[in-house]
Amino acid sequence: MMLPIASPALSAAETEALTDLWRRGTPENTLRAWERDLAYIAAWKRLAYAEELSWPESEAVALRFLLEHAQDLSTAAGPAREVAEALIATGLRRSLACPAPSTLDRRIASWRAFHRMKNLPSPFQAPLVAEARGRARRAAARPRHRKSANPVTREVLEKLLATCDASHRGLRDRACLMLGWASGGRRRAEIVALNHDDIDSRDFAEKGLLRIRLLSTKTTGKEAAPRLPLKGRAARAVMRWIAVAGIMDGPLFRPVSQADRVLKRRLSADGLRQILRHRLVLAGYPAGFASPHGLRAGFLTQAALDHTPLPAAMQLSLHRSVAQAQSYYADVDIAENPATDLLE
Numbered sequence: 022m023m024l025p026i027a028s029p030a031l032s033a034a035e036t037e038a039l040t041d042l043w044r045r046g047t048p049e050n051t052l053r054a055w056e057r058d059l060a061y062i063a064a065w066k067r068l069a070y071a072e073e074l075s076w077p078e079s080e081a082v083a084l085r086f087l088l089e090h091a092q093d094l095s096t097a098a099g100p101a102r103e104v105a106e107a108l109i110a111t112g113l114r115r116s117l118a119c120p121a122p123s124t125l126d127r128r129i130a131s132w133r134a135f136h137r138m139k140n141l142p143s144p145f146q147a148p149l150v151a152e153a154r155g156r157a158r159r160a161a162a163r164p165r166h167r168k169s170a171n172p173v174t175r176e177v178l179e180k181l182l183a184t185c186d187a188s189h190r191g192l193r194d195r196a197c198l199m200l201g202w203a204s205g206g207r208r209r210a211e212i213v214a215l216n217h218d219d220i221d222s223r224d225f226a227e228k229g230l231l232r233i234r235l236l237s238t239k240t241t242g243k244e245a246a247p248r249l250p251l252k253g254r255a256a257r258a259v260m261r262w263i264a265v266a267g268i269m270d271g272p273l274f275r276p277v278s279q280a281d282r283v284l285k286r287r288l289s290a291d292g293l294r295q296i297l298r299h300r301l302v303l304a305g306y307p308a309g310f311a312s313p314h315g316l317r318a319g320f321l322t323q324a325a326l327d328h329t330p331l332p333a334a335m336q337l338s339l340h341r342s343v344a345q346a347q348s349y350y351a352d353v354d355i356a357e358n359p360a361t362d363l364l365e
Contacts, residue, residue, distance in 0.1 A: 043138065058131035061113050062086075068104045076139050078132070083144035084153060090128075091157035093119045122158045129154065171311045173297075173319035174326070177304075178202055184303035189266060190277040194296050196262035197274050197288075198316070203255035204233050205337030206320030209293045209313035211235055215273040221248065222260065231256040235339075249337060321346060 044052065063074050066082065069089075075082070089101040095117040108114035129145055136143040144150055173181070178198065185195040200215075201207045214236070221232040231251040251259065262268075266275070272287035290313075297315070298308045311319075317338065324334035331346060340346035 054127060055131050055134065058128045059135065061108070062128060062132055064108060064111060064113055065104060068107050069100070077136055077141040078144050080144040080147045080150055083132075083147075083150050087125075087129075087150065087153050087157050090120050090125050091153075091160055093117070125157065168312060168314035168318070170309060171315060172322040173202065173311050173315040175319075175323045177306070177311070177315075178319065180304040180306075181297075181300040184300050188277075189281045189283050192258075192262045192265055193274060193277055193283075194300060196258040197293065197296060198300070199255035199258045200233070200251060201293075201313075201316045202320055204249045204251050205334075205339060206317030207235075208317060209290045212313075213272075213274055213288050213290055213293055217263065217268050217270050217273055220259065220263070220273065225256060225260060229253060229256055231259060247339060249339075 047055075065086065066072060066074055069085065070082070089104065092101075094102045094105045097117075102117065105114060105117055109116065114120075133143040133145055145154060171177075181198055182195055185191040185198075197212060201209075201212045215233070219234040219236065221234065224230040224232070229252060232248040233251050234248050259273075263273070266283045268275075268283075271285065274288040274293075275286060276284045276288055276292060278284060294313050297311065297313055301310050302308050321334055321338060324331075331343070335343070335346050338346060
């Protein structure tokens with residue numbers, strides 16, 4: 022993306038060098054979010070004011086942005102709704118409903134970052150705008166919705182694994198589910214993105230240990246790709262899948278044909294969702310009992326049930342936010358908290 026970096030004190034070459042430094046020093050996920058947010062903010066101002074973005078932006082523009090994104094426009098009339106409908110038509114906005122507070126916070130954070138790139142003050146630092154932002158966040162607050170109806174805890178996972186036979190499909194599903202759960206509760210995009218060379222098996226023969234390289238996650242980039250340990254049954258399941266499927270390079274997890282033949286292409290994220298739904302039904306659960314995120318939720322929930330210290334679980338889950346990881350621990354019945362037994 023073209024970052025909005027510019028300063029009268031810098032030459033064109035220096036501006037280009039600074040932009041390159043900013044890009045190289047920023048995670049890819051953040052760059053993608055900035056790109057989306059810049060496109061949205063610029064389109065919103067063109068539609069609302071028939072003008073391009075200003076640097077620094079005025080407090081009046083920032084305040085109007087806040088007000089229009091802190092209300093449900095589905096029953097409203099006037100310029101705010103017209104702008105929202107135009108954004109929906111271009112695919113930049115999903116609906117007339119009030120955006121989630123997290124979405125508004127992210128766009129404002131990006132807008133502030135663009136001002137910092139230009140070494141300029143942000144209008145969102147003004148007292149009235151900052152106060153309005155806080156009020157907007159509270160007014161639009163929503164109850165936390167689970168990404169999975171239920172967590173795939175160890176008990177559920179064992180029932181799913183019991184449905185996996187020795188066919189190519191069964192071996193793949195077993196390896197896929199075990200790796201996704203035991204390596205810290207991986208997101209489905211992370212699981213299907215794995216390649217054969219992301220599996221370091223040098224310690225497998227002696228220690229039964231694999232190291233899983235994640236080239237890209239929501240919180241890390243290729244420059245800091247974590248290598249997560251995978252032990253015991255999960256490691257053996259992955260190595261058996263690799264051996265039986267004859268995978269020497271390319272995607273680790275692949276579709277399997279109706280004739281039980283391993284295909285060459287990569288398993289899709291939706292394919293992983295279908296695997297989980299299929300195994301849930303075979304295990305006697307409703308197909309919608311859990312989504313792929315249930316593997317991640319289940320790992321952290323099980324860690325809480327087993328009284329695993331939160332920092333230890335976060336080392337594998339790769340959560341950066343303690344509050345977010347803690348929410349899974351908070352979901353566990355407080356009567357199970359070992360602190361309730363301190364006087365026993």
